[in-house]
Amino acid sequence: MLNLKNVTVTYENEDNPAVKDLNFSVERGEFVCVLGRSGAGKSTFIRTINGLQPLQNGTVTVLGHEISSMHEKKLREIRSRIGMIFQHFHLIPRMSVKQNVFTGRFGQRRALHNFLGIFSEEEKENADYYLKEVGLYEFRDRRVERLSGGQKQRVGIARAMVQNPSILLGDEPVASLDPTTSDHIFYLLRQLHEEKNLLTIINVHDIALAEKYASRIIGLKNGELVFDGRPADMTARD
Ligand code: ADP
Ligand code: ADP
Numbered sequence: 432m433l434n435l436k437n438v439t440v441t442y443e444n445e446d447n448p449a450v451k452d453l454n455f456s457v458e459r460g461e462f463v464c465v466l467g468r469s470g471a472g473k474s475t476f477i478r479t480i481n482g483l484q485p486l487q488n489g490t491v492t493v494l495g496h497e498i499s500s501m502h503e504k505k506l507r508e509i510r511s512r513i514g515m516i517f518q519h520f521h522l523i524p525r526m527s528v529k530q531n532v533f534t535g536r537f538g539q540r541r542a543l544h545n546f547l548g549i550f551s552e553e554e555k556e557n558a559d560y561y562l563k564e565v566g567l568y569e570f571r572d573r574r575v576e577r578l579s580g581g582q583k584q585r586v587g588i589a590r591a592m593v594q595n596p597s598i599l600l601g602d603e604p605v606a607s608l609d610p611t612t613s614d615h616i617f618y619l620l621r622q623l624h625e626e627k628n629l630l631t632i633i634n635v636h637d638i639a640l641a642e643k644y645a646s647r648i649i650g651l652k653n654g655e656l657v658f659d660g661r662p663a664d665m666t667a668r669d
Pocket of ligand 2: 515517518519520521602603
């Protein structure tokens with residue numbers, strides 16, 4: 432489902448690579464947490480998977496397609512099957528919860544025209560379904576800036592899910608949330624993961640969350656893969 436082979440990324444004007452010679456292979460059904468300190472290469476790793484990151488070396492194969500050398504049009508098609516959630520949510524201000532959720536499937540311009548009723552019943556039902564899944568159906572008409580951090584991230588999750596993704600990626604989705612809210616978000620992610628049989632890959636710096644929810648943990652240090660295994664296989668040394 433996802434395969435990285437000898438992947439190295441070096442940013443312009445940097446001496447050391449951000450990720451170095453990464454080899455990683457994973458199938459649908461795994462809930463992967465990526466652990467590592469700030470600067471370890473976690474965000475870069477996530478970006479290589481959705482094709483946002485030019486590689487210096489190596490290949491990335493997603494859903495049976497080698498994306499590292501793919502043209503933009505085809506890449507967009509692959510990317511539409513990958514849901515993304517972010518640390519700072521990336522919601523569109525002044526739009527409602529529901530309009531933000533629609534942007535996941537239709538982009539900002541069409542989502543804004545939701546009130547004109549141009550979406551099909553099936554599209555609306557799909558959005559309502561995920562609004563209920565994340566517990567925000569009653570808040571669907573509220574402007575997103577009036578939500579709490581945890582609620583904003585739940586909008587982010589619903590927006591990713593209306594794409595009906597095969598892969599869900601998270602770049603530190605709970606780093607700006609308190610511990611209880613973070614746990615709720617991970618619980619929800621794990622639930623959706625199982626219901627939809629996703630491949631889920633989430634960056635997190637809280638080891639306890641990774642141990643509680645991941646089926647597999649990878650550890651990055653200075654851009655190198657230093658651990659890859661089940662939570663139970665982690666030792667204090669790791
Ligand atoms: P993490 O997500 O684990 O904090 P990153 O992937 O963001 O790690 O960063 C890995 C390394 O690459 C760091 O040394 C960081 O400073 C560097 N880096 C990240 N993004 C850029 C960029 N756009 N330009 C230059 N260096 C970058
Ligand atoms: P955060 O502050 O939530 O960590 P950043 O602003 O660092 O997020 O953005 C993370 C990366 O995701 C950036 O490279 C950014 O260009 C990219 N990005 C932001 N919004 C989107 C989006 N809607 N779809 C795809 N990529 C995005």
